Amino acid sequence: MPTSYWVDSTPETDFPSLTETVSVDVAVLGGGITGITAATLLKRAGKTVALLDMKRIVRGVTGYTTAKLTAGQGLIYAELIESFGEQVARGYAESQQEAIERVATITDEERIDCDFERTSNYVYTESGDELEPLRREVDAAQRLGLPASFVTETSLPYEIAGAIKMDGQAQFHPRKYLLPLAHSLPGDGSHVFEYTRATGVVEGDPCRVETDKGPLRARDVILATHIPFLDRGLFFAKVHPYRGYGLTAPIAPDLAPSGMYITSGQPTRTIRPVPDGAGGMLLLVGGESHKPGDDPDTERRYRAIEDFLAERFGLREVTHRWSSQDYIPVDQLPYIGRLTRRSKHLYAATGFRKWGLTNGTLAGMILADAILGRPNRWSSVYEAQRLRPRASAARFVKENAGVARHFVGDRLKRGESRAPKDLRAGEGAILRVDGEKVAVHRDDEGELHALSPVCTHLGCLVSWNTAERSWDCPCHGSRFDPSGTVIQGPAVDDLKQRTLPG
Numbered sequence: 001m002p003t004s005y006w007v008d009s010t011p012e013t014d015f016p017s018l019t020e021t022v023s024v025d026v027a028v029l030g031g032g033i034t035g036i037t038a039a040t041l042l043k044r045a046g047k048t049v050a051l052l053d054m055k056r057i058v059r060g061v062t063g064y065t066t067a068k069l070t071a072g073q074g075l076i077y078a079e080l081i082e083s084f085g086e087q088v089a090r091g092y093a094e095s096q097q098e099a100i101e102r103v104a105t106i107t108d109e110e111r112i113d114c115d116f117e118r119t120s121n122y123v124y125t126e127s128g129d130e131l132e133p134l135r136r137e138v139d140a141a142q143r144l145g146l147p148a149s150f151v152t153e154t155s156l157p158y159e160i161a162g163a164i165k166m167d168g169q170a171q172f173h174p175r176k177y178l179l180p181l182a183h184s185l186p187g188d189g190s191h192v193f194e195y196t197r198a199t200g201v202v203e204g205d206p207c208r209v210e211t212d213k214g215p216l217r218a219r220d221v222i223l224a225t226h227i228p229f230l231d232r233g234l235f236f237a238k239v240h241p242y243r244g245y246g247l248t249a250p251i252a253p254d255l256a257p258s259g260m261y262i263t264s265g266q267p268t269r270t271i272r273p274v275p276d277g278a279g280g281m282l283l284l285v286g287g288e289s290h291k292p293g294d295d296p297d298t299e300r301r302y303r304a305i306e307d308f309l310a311e312r313f314g315l316r317e318v319t320h321r322w323s324s325q326d327y328i329p330v331d332q333l334p335y336i337g338r339l340t341r342r343s344k345h346l347y348a349a350t351g352f353r354k355w356g357l358t359n360g361t362l363a364g365m366i367l368a369d370a371i372l373g374r375p376n377r378w379s380s381v382y383e384a385q386r387l388r389p390r391a392s393a394a395r396f397v398k399e400n401a402g403v404a405r406h407f408v409g410d411r412l413k414r415g416e417s418r419a420p421k422d423l424r425a426g427e428g429a430i431l432r433v434d435g436e437k438v439a440v441h442r443d444d445e446g447e448l449h450a451l452s453p454v455c456t457h458l459g460c461l462v463s464w465n466t467a468e469r470s471w472d473c474p475c476h477g478s479r480f481d482p483s484g485t486v487i488q489g490p491a492v493d494d495l496k497q498r499t500l501p502g
Helices: 033-044 077-084 086-109 128-143 174-183 299-313 356-372 389-412
Strands: 023-029 049-052 117-125 148-151 162-171 191-193 198-202 207-211 216-223 239-251 260-263 269-275 281-290 320-329 335-338 346-350 428-433 436-442 448-451 463-465 470-472 486-488
Touching: 023 033, 023 207, 033 049, 033 174, 033 216, 033 356, 049 216, 077 086, 077 128, 086 128, 086 162, 086 174, 086 356, 117 128, 128 148, 128 162, 162 260, 216 356, 239 269, 239 299, 281 299, 335 356, 346 356, 428 463
Parallel strands: 023 049, 023 216, 049 191, 117 260, 216 346
Antiparallel strands: 117 162, 148 162, 198 207, 207 216, 239 281, 239 320, 260 269, 269 281, 335 346, 428 436, 436 448, 463 470
16 A cells, blocks of 8 residues: 555554543644644643544555645745735735744753755746746746745756745754654653544533543543544535645755755646665655545556656656545635634634645644634634635635536445456455445455444545555545455545345
8 A cells, every 4th residue: 555655664563552531721633733733832832632643643645745844835925915914915925934943942851853955946847938927926926025036947857937935944854853742741640542532522521532432521621633533614615635645765965956846837846855874865756646546546646656757857766655645625725723713612623725734834833822812813813613605605606516527426426347356466446336326346365344324424426546555535535445344534434334135
């Protein structure tokens, strides 16, 4: 199965599952960068915390990232100024830089060896026709106080037409950074629980967190689950999932480009060097973003990146490959804050727009301050219950119309007419069996597994992901392994089992 370099190069964790009811000041649901950052800051401030993850910590989106820490996030600042005004855009820019500095500070304070490196970020194009948007973006970034400049040369082994260079950015190894922080949490009334799936939260004083291992009590609860699994707040309608792919390949250190790179146009290519831990170097290249469930041949996404590696860098040996899922907010700004306007003790963060390491760090900072009753100068920029029609109405309608098309249209499709016995090892498909649609997969040992294709979140039909061997929901991004077990929310219940005739 696809595994990221970050996961493969670090030891597995072994925290216990919840076995009895515990009470803490704050329950943090989700063991990625948002949850671990928030839990770390809260424990430092004297709170008792319980960090829960449905599987192993830092094995979700945070463990399958490009690991860039940058405010240079494509062409965003000119758009933010136009949609929200300069004050909000400046808040976004300043807060992204502050998140980078917070990671640097924690790395230094805790003496964490996580390959943290200051470097420049480049947003580039090879087309002269795309230079004007880059120049506008440089002007916008400079107005907002970011260290941006326009350049025409980089250390890439091919010519570019122009690029936005942003100094003072950083890259690191996310698991080497986060695992020491997680290991420092247990003790003095605080806990880390793995393989403990939160299934519900009853808000009160205290709140009651329902899990598959029993209840947990906390005064405050943070939903750091990438997208809130509680449907309160309608975040599933305000953020929309996209999958992206990444590969690493060995490269001679003297041939590796310096800095981090991302294309300004399509197809997206993100590039950065990675120390391999043995004195050598890997090149990480990613891209090929698409909505889950919309591509019947996800393997071709990896092939496209492999072709790019071979053509542009002469690299053909791939060491790791993986994919990840991000949520794009309808107005381009993440949602960080109270789950609903009436929530007093429930908090959430989602919609990081493919820049989860800076935004996840920032979310942990903002939510910790909110629970501690401390002012945060950027919280109003990301207010989770905001309503800004000018910036979001068109995209909100377009994205949710797409969800409706899947909900209705996928039910009208007949499903494949071939028999389950015709599936090859490793293959999955929605088949029509005795007049009913069934999600069927044949594993590598030849055994067939049959499931209901109805996603347990809001009832859309899942589709088979050929590259990841998973059942993916095209509506809100829930994912299930071949046996139907949830591997990514917002769904919390597994797909229902079905029995094949004969």
